[in-house]
Every structure is written in C-alpha cells, then in structure tokens.
Amino acid sequence: MSPTATTIDPITTEIIRNAFISAAEEMNATLIRSSYSPIIYEAKDCSVGLMDENKRVLGQSAGLPIFLGNLEICIELTEARFGPQVWAPGDVWLLNDSYMTGTHLGDVTVFAPIYWREQLVGFSASRAHWLDIGAKDLPAPTDSTEIYQEGIRLGPTRVMAGGVLRDDIVDILQRNSRFPALLVGDLHAQIAVARTGERRLGSILDRYGLDVVRGARDQIFAQSELLDRAAVAQIPDGVYEAEGCLDNDGVTDDPFWVRLRIEVDGDEMRVDLGESSDMARGAINCGEAQAVSACRVAFKRLVNPDRPVTGGTFVPLTVTVRKGSLLAAEEPAACQWYFSPLGLLIDLFTQALAPVLPQRVAAASYGDSMVSYISGLRDRNGELFVNIDCLVGGWGAWDGADGESSLINSVNGSIQDFPIEIVESRYPLRVRRYAVRNGSAGAGRWRGGCGTIREFEIESDDIWISLWYERSKTPAWGLFGGSAGAPPRVDVNPATPGARQLLKVNRLELHAGDVVVCRSGGGGGFGDPLERDPQLVAQDVAERFVTVDQAREQYGWNPEEGEIAVA
Numbered sequence: 001m002s003p004t005a006t007t008i009d010p011i012t013t014e015i016i017r018n019a020f021i022s023a024a025e026e027m028n029a030t031l032i033r034s035s036y037s038p039i040i041y042e043a044k045d046c047s048v049g050l051m052d053e054n055k056r057v058l059g060q061s062a063g064l065p066i067f068l069g070n071l072e073i074c075i076e077l078t079e080a081r082f083g084p085q086v087w088a089p090g091d092v093w094l095l096n097d098s099y100m101t102g103t104h105l106g107d108v109t110v111f112a113p114i115y116w117r118e119q120l121v122g123f124s125a126s127r128a129h130w131l132d133i134g135a136k137d138l139p140a141p142t143d144s145t146e147i148y149q150e151g152i153r154l155g156p157t158r159v160m161a162g163g164v165l166r167d168d169i170v171d172i173l174q175r176n177s178r179f180p181a182l183l184v185g186d187l188h189a190q191i192a193v194a195r196t197g198e199r200r201l202g203s204i205l206d207r208y209g210l211d212v213v214r215g216a217r218d219q220i221f222a223q224s225e226l227l228d229r230a231a232v233a234q235i236p237d238g239v240y241e242a243e244g245c246l247d248n249d250g251v252t253d254d255p256f257w258v259r260l261r262i263e264v265d266g267d268e269m270r271v272d273l274g275e276s277s278d279m280a281r282g283a284i285n286c287g288e289a290q291a292v293s294a295c296r297v298a299f300k301r302l303v304n305p306d307r308p309v310t311g312g313t314f315v316p317l318t319v320t321v322r323k324g325s326l327l328a329a330e331e332p333a334a335c336q337w338y339f340s341p342l343g344l345l346i347d348l349f350t351q352a353l354a355p356v357l358p359q360r361v362a363a364a365s366y367g368d369s370m371v372s373y374i375s376g377l378r379d380r381n382g383e384l385f386v387n388i389d390c391l392v393g394g395w396g397a398w399d400g401a402d403g404e405s406s407l408i409n410s411v412n413g414s415i416q417d418f419p420i421e422i423v424e425s426r427y428p429l430r431v432r433r434y435a436v437r438n439g440s441a442g443a444g445r446w447r448g449g450c451g452t453i454r455e456f457e458i459e460s461d462d463i464w465i466s467l468w469y470e471r472s473k474t475p476a477w478g479l480f481g482g483s484a485g486a487p488p489r490v491d492v493n494p495a496t497p498g499a500r501q502l503l504k505v506n507r508l509e510l511h512a513g514d515v516v517v518c519r520s521g522g523g524g525g526f527g528d529p530l531e532r533d534p535q536l537v538a539q540d541v542a543e544r545f546v547t548v549d550q551a552r553e554q555y556g557w558n559p560e561e562g563e564i565a566v567a
Helices: 010-034 072-082 167-175 180-208 210-233 288-302 339-356 420-426 534-542 548-555
Strands: 046-052 057-060 092-095 107-116 119-129 157-161 238-246 256-265 268-272 317-320 371-377 384-390 429-437 451-458 463-468 489-492 500-502 504-510 515-519
Touching: 010 046, 010 057, 010 119, 010 180, 010 210, 046 072, 046 180, 072 092, 072 107, 072 119, 092 180, 107 180, 119 180, 157 167, 157 180, 167 180, 180 210, 210 268, 238 339, 256 339, 288 317, 288 339, 371 515, 384 420, 420 429, 429 515, 500 504, 534 548
Parallel strands: 268 317
Antiparallel strands: 046 057, 046 119, 092 107, 092 157, 107 119, 238 256, 256 268, 371 384, 371 463, 429 451, 451 515, 463 504, 489 500, 489 515
C-alpha cells in the first residue's frame, strides 16, 4: 500500500522539507559560482526555484523577492502554448517576454523538466539578469517607449534538445548582445543550475521513493496553506484601500497612480488593482505576473514572514489586475523599469492594512532601485564596459525599532551593491565617497533609516551615464504621526558653473574629471517624533543620523536633557 500524506511521520516530512530548500540553495550557489557577469556573481541579481510536476514550489533560494512564487509561470505558459507532451528528458528552455514573465527583457528565465526513472517528477528554474540583450542603449534605455527598443524578446524557446545545445539559438542570442561571451557564459551557468536541480531532486527520490516524497510534499503544502489562512483570519474583515503615484514615466512629466483595494473575508484576502493608471508611454509598465508577485511579497511581509515559500503559500490570496493597465501591460508597451510601480505597490499594501495591523507594519521605505548605468570605453584597451549601480537606502521604522539604514529595497532583496574595489579595478571610475546620508531619515518616535551617498569621479572620456531615480514626489511616508524621509537626489558636477541636478536621464555624456553624486532617500518614521526618548535623539545627533537643527525642530530636543558630544 502506498503511503499518503497522513501516514508520513513529521520527522521525515521535516527532513524532506529542508532537503528541498537545501537543493534550491545549492542551485543558487551553482549559478553565482558559474556565471560570467558581475551583475550575477557580485550583485546576485538572480533567483532559483525547484518545482514539482504540477509546477508548485518545493524550494526557493534567497534571491529577488519580486520573483516570489513567479518562476513557475514560465513553465505553465510554455505548457499552455505547446501542450503537456512538449517536455522531454535533457531539454532546457528559456523565456524573457515581458508580457509573460512580467519583468524586463534583461531578466532571462531558464528552466528544464526533471525526469526520474523515466517519469516527469518536477522542474528546475532560474532567472538571472543578462548584462546586454541588444537594447538600443547599453545596458538598457531610460527613455524607451516600445518594447522593441529594449532588446531581443523571446517567447518559450528550447535552447537544449535531448541534452544537446542548439547552436542556432545560441547564435541568435550572441548576435544580439554587445557582450556575447558573457551571455553564453551566463547561459551555461543557468543550464548548470537546471542540472543541479535534477541531481538533487533525484537524490531525494532515490533515498525516500516517489510516494514518500509526494506524501511529505502534500503535508508541507497543507501546513503552509493552513497557517496562511489562520493568519489572514486574524485580520478584521473589511475593505482597505491606498493609493500613491510615481514621479513620471521618464518620457512625460505626468504622475502615474497605483491604487489597490484589499478585501479581507474570513481566511481569504482579495486584492484589486484595477483602478491603477492605464499603460504609460514610458517604460514603467509591467506584465501581470509581476504585479501578482509584488502582492505576494507584500502579503508575505505581513503573513507568516518567517516560513519558507511552498506550493501551499499564497492560496488564500487572490489578485485581480486590469488588462491594459500599468500593472498588466500589453504589446507594445515598454517595460524596462517595471519594478518602480511594484515597489510603491508593496508599500501601499502595508499602508492600507496599517490601521488594523499596527504591531506588524512598518513605515514606507525609500522604495525604488535607484539605478545608475555608467558605460563607455576603457582607456587602457578601448573595450566596452558597463557599471550597474543600485543604490541602497533607508527603510521605514516600525513599532519598537528604528528603520534600517543603507539597505537594498524590498523589490531586490538579496541584491548586493558592487564593492568599491570591484568598481575601481574593472572600470575607469573612482568612488570618492560611499557613506550614510545623514539627516535623510523620517522623524518619529521610531526614526526611519537613512539613505546613502555614493560619489563617482569619471577617469576617462567617451563615458555615458543613464539614471533612473524615483519616489521624489512621494518619498517614504511615515505612519501614525511619523514624517517622510528625504527624497532621492543626483548632482552632476556640483558646485561648478555646469552643475546639474537630475533624477532620470538617458546617455548623458561625461568626461574625465566629471563628478556624479548619487543620494538615495530615507525611510519614513513611526509615531509622534515628540515621543522619542531624548537620549535616543542625542545619540542620533552624536552619530550624525540627525542634524542638530532637525533634532530641535522635529524632536523638540534640548541638549541639556541628554547631551552627548557630537563627533
């Protein structure tokens, strides 16, 4: 008699649960160790997942939260297009179509079926940012108005058949990249991820057998759903709403609105995004899959955040998106900066539920990726280069703690900024300053986190910079009386006759000696600033998180009540 989910002992279930997670972590380590591009092996702009035969998540590594429960959509859409008979041992597929994956074209998903004893038992998948896929500007434009300007666009494509790499597909990819060697290296790294997932799932099945593994899986999924439903049921029934706008779409100066309506009914939560703005002319549109994923990120932050994601997670959550809107773009909408409305959406989700979850929520974070692309030619050898910089910033405070300073935004999760040594050794750039942006935190009983300053000096001619900085018109807001953090700011050649202040620009020409100073925003405060402990205010002043003037004006600070010498 075959075992069922109810007959698998809990110890075996826990061993198998952790084996799934360990397999995903090993897949992720394979990708980072094998990739050729710094954006993957240094910045870790990637995510991996192991799925069962029904495309439900068994294990997912640390990575970009915005891909949470989102990798399986690529497998589902491929099967929907070609039928279940399309899968075969040794095959590997790739996909980057923004309207299918939800993300921009540079994020390429590579996935493969997993067979064990000639039976389809699961899938492995990875998504990684390829440095260049043929966009009109390197590595991506900030002023695109159609997806055709953003690079080569691929639907589900079999890149390996029966274990043999398809040279014709690889040739097409290479011909559409300014860095063909890096592209092929990263492709092979993602194929290695698929093979690692296949080996690890196979070893679990070899040890326990298919029936035991499936029984444990069913228990894991049921536990995840049960705990999520119990957590949702603790939220008072009702309708909760929030809205906020982006600065612009990079082409026009019009604001674009993200609006959400959350309905809690027992142990079910329904999110309606249908009132958000229509598709933009600029590149802030995203595919529906990523809008759903952003809601999952926000949901997970508030509902069982300490438990790993499985195929039973998010079952109580339903997301409705309107086709043709900013959050469910259709051809030919540009999608390069798809994540800007999603970072805002995540903060708005929290804001909407703040009145009934005051102990769980945090004030808004600085919110966007704050991207600078510096590209051009190296003086010493004339080779093309590109430095991608995502500036960390301030997170919002919550009831009991100040916000974190200089942390990556919630969309990007495990992404890391490039070490100064990497930047200066690989590119004609000098990092003159990298520091906490003092005085940028939102005031509150609990202070928001501070933003960051990163200052570059250009050491060569034939250099261009593209910028995408958001949330200047709606900086990180506070909650329950807390104030907003400082907005972002970028200065080119400050304190000179040619000084310019910019947030978004495409391919601005720079020369040797030019200076670019990038500042990310601070996080919002939580609670009335006048209720902050004077000793904490004095400590903030001493550590230069808060200026003396801010301490007096925002906190009513009197040095005589708790003075600490300013360093």
